[in-house]
Amino acid sequence: MKRFSDFDLPDIAAVLEGYSRFCADQIAPLSHLGDTEGASFEKGRVKMPEEYVQAYAQFADMGWQALTHPVEYGGMGLPRAVGAAALEMLNAADMSFGLCPLLTDGAIEALLLSGSDEQKATYLEPLIAGRWSGTMNLTEPQAGSDLGRVATRAMRRGDGRYGISGTKIFITYGAHDLTENIVHLVLARTPDAPTGPAGMSLFIVPQKLVEPDGTLGAENAVNCVSIEHKLGVRASPTAVLEFNDATGYLIGDENRGLEYMFVMMNVARFSVGVQGIAISERAYQRALTFARERVQSRPVNSKSGDAAPIIEHPDVRRMLLRMRSLTEGGRAVAAATAGLLDVGRCQDNKEMTALAEFMVPLVKGFCSERAVDVASLGVQVHGGMGFIEETGAAQHYRDARILPIYEGTTAIQANDLLGRKVLRDRGETARRFAILIAETEAKLAGGDAAAQAIGSSLAQARGAFESALDWLLANSRKDADTAYAGSVPFLMLAGTLAAGWSLAKGALAAQAALDAGQNRQFMTQKIATALFFAEHILPECLTEQTRILYGSSSLLDATFPD
């Protein structure tokens, strides 16, 4: 891999080490404060807590926005697999903070792939340097999941520029005082555009206009009308933006906006999955610490009458292991997906890229849904203290809840998976995924008792996947509703299987390390996590299979009370 050949492992470890220190020391302490104070809105301006302004300045100064972006625009050019690890740490420290760089990454990606040379020259350097931030302006009151209903207008001004008018809602970091400028990427329609999704164009609408020399000029006609009062991520301002004939610059060609936006959205979807892993990890760490410190009740097996730390009670162990194995399983899938994206792009390997694209909705859908469960278990481990806001467990439960919703709900991910990633190539990529899993099973069969147990659970789960796949391929031709009734169950089946598989590969690697006498405790725990996942979570694949194969008519035929 020529592209990344400048880096060796120690370099990367050093970067991640530094990033991790920054997250732990500068960002993590903001999380509770951000939740309590939140972003505030007054006289059309959004004010971030002062501590966020300072921390963001440090983030930009240290060059952390540049991590995975191209060297020619000031980036560090690291692979996405490294970027995913950094993203997880930042969002584990504070998801509200993490959202600003996350959206900026998406804007950079969209400009890199679809912007003109002039646009790249104007916007990329300050975005990558963290001096400006990016936003994604899709949603309107009548257009949420249904982007075809976008109504914001773009009038040609005759000088190559456009006048953008309309209202956008749910715009993450749509207004704030962390950066000098905000680069809005906005979906809108020209007057003669076709209706529906095929008539949307994508525009750059800078909050402050940029002079030819790159300095900032007049304020554009983009006004923040209000910000939302939300369940979680309260320091991340969610803006309603009004565009009143704001100056916009077309990206690429007219009417191809949705296509360009999808580039940005796919980056963001992967990142949201990683946010899920991040919240899960933070919730797990907090619950583990609490379970070690909190002393309550005599263990059922104990001879003495003494109370013990609750981590000694079987059900607390069950909850902690469920949290840990879902978190590590999600992380393993995300890392594998990022690796496939990196390698697929470098080597122009279509099969690898197709497999990565098959896995992106799993990362988003599975990891975000599981983050809600993991955060909920984190509250439960804390008992009554978990319900008290000061403890912090409740914040994760609130923050996590947006993950299965934004950047495409779980159902949207499932439709993407089933429609675009499975049915379109008649299951070819999905079958390749299953074959790779079978190869891992074969390796596990030659291992010790734990490896064999993992392998046999994995084989059962893969069988469930293949049978669901066959059924969906056969039935989608006859009746789309019948197939799509099983779309989310199929996403969860595939996501669970992918996580179990990735953990199983990790267990094989851990066993090899153990055999070589390396890192005993860590490697033993990796295998234990994979085994727990195999015995407690992989069996859920069979339930999903049952739902898909036998559950469609009870779902479609039921009526609802008037």
Add this chain to the structure above:
Amino acid sequence: MKRFSDFDLPDIAAVLEGYSRFCADQIAPLSHLGDTEGASFEKGRVKMPEEYVQAYAQFADMGWQALTHPVEYGGMGLPRAVGAAALEMLNAADMSFGLCPLLTDGAIEALLLSGSDEQKATYLEPLIAGRWSGTMNLTEPQAGSDLGRVATRAMRRGDGRYGISGTKIFITYGAHDLTENIVHLVLARTPDAPTGPAGMSLFIVPQKLVEPDGTLGAENAVNCVSIEHKLGVRASPTAVLEFNDATGYLIGDENRGLEYMFVMMNVARFSVGVQGIAISERAYQRALTFARERVQSRPVNSKSGDAAPIIEHPDVRRMLLRMRSLTEGGRAVAAATAGLLDVGRCQDNKEMTALAEFMVPLVKGFCSERAVDVASLGVQVHGGMGFIEETGAAQHYRDARILPIYEGTTAIQANDLLGRKVLRDRGETARRFAILIAETEAKLAGGDAAAQAIGSSLAQARGAFESALDWLLANSRKDADTAYAGSVPFLMLAGTLAAGWSLAKGALAAQAALDAGQNRQFMTQKIATALFFAEHILPECLTEQTRILYGSSSLLDATFPD
């Protein structure tokens, strides 16, 4: 049933009708306000929002606290099955409001069973009239699930009274301004009491002392030190109470406090399960309304390009039906349990009472866990709007989270189920439960295709239950940890099975009604709900069985990082 022979169905329907109007008109409108304003604490006093004070006065005036309590103390003497329906409506209207009467019910029950005649004469009438409220003072900072660690002291004063000193936390409605007086029931230890659970006594500690003529005298030495800032049920004040040699009156005998408290706690546990059903129902109603009104995207099967109400999309139907079937399944189990409690008590039928007691931890554990899931799905159905607090869906998600924690966590319910309700009688009651289910399966086998499908899912789930039961009975003798590693999975298995069974009985009744030409739409929907539950939720029993039978060693052997 002589005891309830004064009531006929129209009487009961009329009472519930009136109660429902009161809940809808007077209580439901408070819910958002209570969440936003919350209870406030100033200078040692808790102030409820003014609207709660007025609504509570109406609640008391209309005699609603009296519903299920004995006629001789001013109660209406209705069966518990009716009380459960009322409780659900009140808590669906507003759980924060509902908690005050719920705790008062528990105090009444404890006094009825264990109080002296004089205590009954003094406290019952004003409690049942709703003029006074009751509280349950168990938890201390070091004593949560582990009540054996209670340290509050009770010093004999020589005049039959006791001086109570100590700090209690998490006291629901421990301080408020809704009623003239608050009757605290407090667990404490006399100086010479044995250590652990066997040394606890139960005391009545009125907030205002009661004169011999029943009028209120001086304030007792019970001070509210603070109230908690909670994730949900924010209008329900959760107090830290300090007892400084407060005057207390012993209930029953010294050192038998835990036994008396369990009476109160069992009532409260059942009620918390019903709160879960209540929150689920409210979340479902809200999601259903939204899904009918919100127009987004063309249905996958649609010929036209027009967007449709989202209820037409298969995955939205899946979510709504999951919400509905979990809610109705929980309700059916709670109603059956209440019926068994009523009949078991009236007829002094030990088998029925044992079955009811087997089912109480299912009502609490299963319905409360599922309420969290249902409320979470309610947010998901709303998409981005679900994350905005003004919509209301997020409040249910926050409110519901306390349910699997208070009045004994899910693990405590599972230990109660496994230890006291299953292992103690060597599975006798559990087997009776399975036999009753098999009888229902036999009836379903004679029905139409839907009935047969329900019957066959039910048989599979019952098989999973019986195999888990056999395994637990065999293994608990060898190794308690191994058995208790499966306690929560067993609770969820049994709860899911009980709900599927209860819905199946409902489907049989609905089919009989249909055959008699009654209430077509309602009865058809009942059958549809039971079928959905059978095909989408009952299969989860098999996963729980796998966890119990094969998952204990991966759970017990794993270690955690230092």
